[in-house]
Amino acid sequence: MPGSDQGRPVYPIHPKIDEESPIMPQPMTDQEWEAQNRYLSQNEATMLGLCWHCGGQGVNWTAFGGVQREVTCGVCLGDGTAS
């Protein structure tokens, strides 16, 4: 039906990710995933005013059996500040 779609911009379908990019997302191992966690000592946390449990990041990373999750820090509830 020519003409029925006039005025509607045509976008390319799902632009492809640049395959020539040298930085390809690599799947992380569970260990690497959990290595993103940052824990502070109580002293450091107090000095920096950051949550000790997530290092001010607001999230913790957990992985088990290849299931990798990013969860909101249960100590600061995601705001990353010392309570």
Ligand SMILES: [Zn+2]
């Ligand atoms: Zn926290």
